[in-house]
Amino acid sequence: MSKICGWLEATRAGSPRMSDPSAGIRLMGDRLGGLSSSALQYRLGTGCATAVRATPGETEVCKDGGLLLALAGRPTWSDAALRERAAHTGMAQSVLHAWRERGHSLLEHLHGSFSIALLDSDRGEALLAIDRVGTHTLCYARRSSTLVFGATADAVTAHPEVAADVDPQSVYDYLYSHMVPAPATIYRDVWKLLPAQYLHLRGTTAETGFYWSMPYDEAAGDDYERHAARFRELLEQSVRGIGTGEEVGAFLSGGTDSSTVAGVMARVAGHGPHTYSIGFDADGFDEMEYARIASTHFGCRPHEYYVTSADVTQAIPKIAAHYDEPFGNASAVPTFLCARMARDSGRTLMLAGDGGDEIFGGNARYADQEVFERYGRLPGPLRGVLGGVFGNLPDALAIGVFRRARNYVNRARIPLPDRMEVFNHVEREGASRILQDRLLSGLNPHRPQEFAREVYGRTRSTAMVDRMMHLDLKQTLADSDLRKVSRMCELADIDVRYPLLDERLMAFSAPLPANYKVRDGQLRWFFKDALKDFLPQAVLTKSKHGFGLPFGLWMQQDAQLGRLAKDSLDALVERRVVKPEFVQHLLERHRSEHASYYGVMIWVLMMLEQWLQSHPQARLDT
Template sequence: MCGICGQYIRSGSPATDVLERMNDCQCHRGPDDDGIFRDGSVGLAHRRLSIIDPESGGQPIHNENGTVTVIFNGEIYNYGHIKDRLTSAGHRFTTETDTEVLVHLYEEEGPSFVDELDGMFAFALWDSERERLLLARDPMGIKPLVLAETDDQFAFASELPSLFESDMDLGGIDRDALAQYFAFGYIPAPKTAFRNVSKVRPGERILISDDGIDREKYHDPSITLRDPDIDTAASHLRSLVESAVEKRLMADVELGAFLSGGIDSTIIVGAMAQLLDDPVKTFTVGFNQDRFDESWAAREVASFHNTDHHEITLTANDVRDSVPAVLNKLGEPFADPALMPSYAVSRATRNNVKVALSGDGADELFAGYDKYRVESLSKYYRALPSQIRKYAVEPAVNALPASRGTAVGDAVYKGQWFINRSGARSVPERHFDLMRVSDDHAIQSVTNVDPIEAGQTTLRSQHAAISPELTDRESLARIQAVDTRLSLPDQMLTKVDQASMYNSLEVRVPFLDTAVVEYALSLPTDHKLTGRDRKRVLKRAFDDLLPESILQRNKHGFDMPIGEWFKHELADEFVSTVRSTDLGILDTAATLDLFEEHVDGNHDHSRFLWTVYVFKHWALRMQEQGVLE
């Protein structure tokens, strides 16, 4: 796992000192080695986290005559088969790394070689004979890549802050992107916070030359609808997941696993335990507040699978201390609260191993989230006469005090969440209501942009683009398919990459093997979610690896009690940050009124307040660095 960056300048040559500055910005992605390459109009820079062939796998890597050069971030799990084929065809290899197969496979097949890669990756490849630069990102969007573009220059990087050092005009704030941020808590691809910068989309291939730029989607999950019986589906799914786990054990360094005590991480740990001779090293984070702490479940799983278990406890002070370190690295606002505990567990994990497997992706594929159950049940709520819903149920429930700090308050919060997200008539509108970070009341404090319109437009576009085969399936299947293209790469996987790579840790996600993804999306909804159960087929497939207590427990998110901390330990911090700067996006007085409502316990605005806090912190940081005026 690494960091990559570089430039393409049509009428000049990239400067070495600029490439060095860009590269230094992401040294946390690769503390083991670095390299820079310049050739005419192109400059490439690389930071290396050594996982395979640590001794001789430094980058950039070239073909036999030096006409093809690559810098690479990620892992290619089928590189051994590709290498054998290329060796038989006469290609000479000088390292044992997976990276080197890229230059030789490109020689054989040109830009279309990306179709053959099985892995997680982002890379830049320079063809000096044809004078073209190829950029590509893996099909599921596990590894990030951003691209800045002006009339005569391009710059790319694994992370936005590297582009701040490229001396390019980033175009200033993209207000449309910030509207999406206040809709979702993150900015969906291809947009970023800056007008001249875009995210390379999952499964996208880009060619840059003097003729311009050509962007092409080379892969979307292929969905062939199936209707096997539940036992047949479970058997096949188990085979696919076990194969995916086995492939991701490829490394020349020690591996471990994240363990939350939930279904997904337990399955990954169990599969690893069956494949490895030594106990799996497992890592979890707990809270010193019982309502949010799941470390007990992780301990039960660790005992069940006889792992070498490591546990840390996170407090409000830990968050206060970590927030600047994490948020200062963000190139754009990103408000998933789980970034903080993910960062903490990644830090603890990196003290012991360089690579960890995780259970991310299974919730999207097998309907694990609460929002999927809400969508499944919402048809019954919509069956009530609209006048009863609008004038009786909703006013009564919304008038109750909500707080996630108590059992009763949390029940009220969930009830409000359900009724306020179940009434929309169209699937994209309901989908937006399930994803949005705030209700209509809170969103009124956002000025000069329209998060609701931006969010609904994004969801309408995403639903229109999903596989035609899914249009006749129930709404939940369509929502899951859109989530694999939207919230999975742009929220979940972004969080995982940031939290882990800030700590120089590589995270691998077996559930996002393309074969697992495509099979899961092809299965009927009732194999995943019923009135009484969720992740049904996944549990059936791995019931022998799941302790009974884990099978029976309810789904819990890997979250932090930020709403309670805003009422107490982080209250002053929130107020001072909100007052610190003004970009004309938020009404400060209205925002502080929402904060008072939250502190008084009248409404739970924790998600929106965290979104505001992250945005304000980011804006202040950008102004201090001179990125924003």
């Protein structure tokens, strides 16, 4: 995936801050990462610079007078006049024309996967933005009158004006969310753009806003036959637009999304694609059976690999080092191994099925939370009675069905999206039990929930499932799953695309009636019903697993993996990050109570330490 970086000194009193701009932009470009076939292109201006690291055909970097442009990805115009201009002058010149003519409103007509930086040194003005889905990332920092930006936080901190100071608040956010949720980064005063967000700098004043939002429409009509036909048409258009040649493969977990992508690839190409599946020799984690069912059904050319605990031990340091922030999603390991298998067998591009849950209603919590929402729809007097009877029921009487009733009432009283965090490990333990005292000063334990509330409330819909999907598009997809897959494919030196996140599919799915997404507790009702004659029945009815990793179990069984985890947690204690009593408590509970549950937090802490070890420039001082 192509990536951009650069800076603008909005007011240039005295000499420039960057003593050697050419060396500076190259250093930032080196911190972007990228595929082995990618190259860095850059342009310098007066007090500004832009660069793009990309493979050929994915990049536009140019200078026109006082204007510098860095444009990465594969954007297209929806505006006919701009599309025609791009055909004649090139995409970069059409963007510069649109900027002069329309300002930041040009973004409303720019589509596809992209990141963009426009720098106007004459006017001290800049525009940064990323695509509607967040497949591209862009971080930025403001230091006095200088704006620094880059696709990775590491690139931003390569600028001499930006210190690589780890923010204790972001450490807490990471432990809470298992990644650092946007708009924050792991570094103090370095920020990320959210999907469809822009930053517009004019002089010393910067504003952020959103140029697009999911077009949810609660008044949309119910026309199943027309919707189903259009859905299947859009699926084929999306895959066909990416291509299905021999260089293209597909992740195949055996779930609904990956099976759909592989099946559509087979239909478009007229033969089965190369598919790549990962298995685990652990009860409750292995989905290879379903991957084989889908592969046979669509005539795919399957490639399989069973992950071992030794694979995990070897992969952990590589994975931690490759991320620009601590990243605690353990399924990064099988994703990397699957992508590496594809690259070793000759593929250069993978299609991933991410996104279907977040636009068609596939996450189990959508149905779970509907059960609790029913409480809020009860008449107020009845809620008062139930709350009075069950909400404060003492433990001595909370037995059997009465205990379940108390738990239900108490959970139902918590509004969304906060209710989804009632089992969060950090929420239950509390920051003061986990973090050492030096990190607690000024800490806001509610910030992850505040981020979630803003996204949950920023929708056109009042339907619960739409609001939860809108949150997941940002929190589950852009913050976690897309970063997981994109970075692990990059580590494996292979490109990746996401056909289910085609904007046409997103614009199609958003206004579908809410009960098309979750109906009577059935997830993805419309998606599955519209494809019931296409997907194997076993895939349609299976429970959701994903690329889960049996780390908690393997940590008990593999001495080397267990030692790596324990040594990492001990090192965090030595760094005065976490309290020794909490680490001891966590390891004891992991051994004696529930290896998988407590293994999750052990993994998150281990990956924090592994990231710190691989990023010696990151300073965690208070």
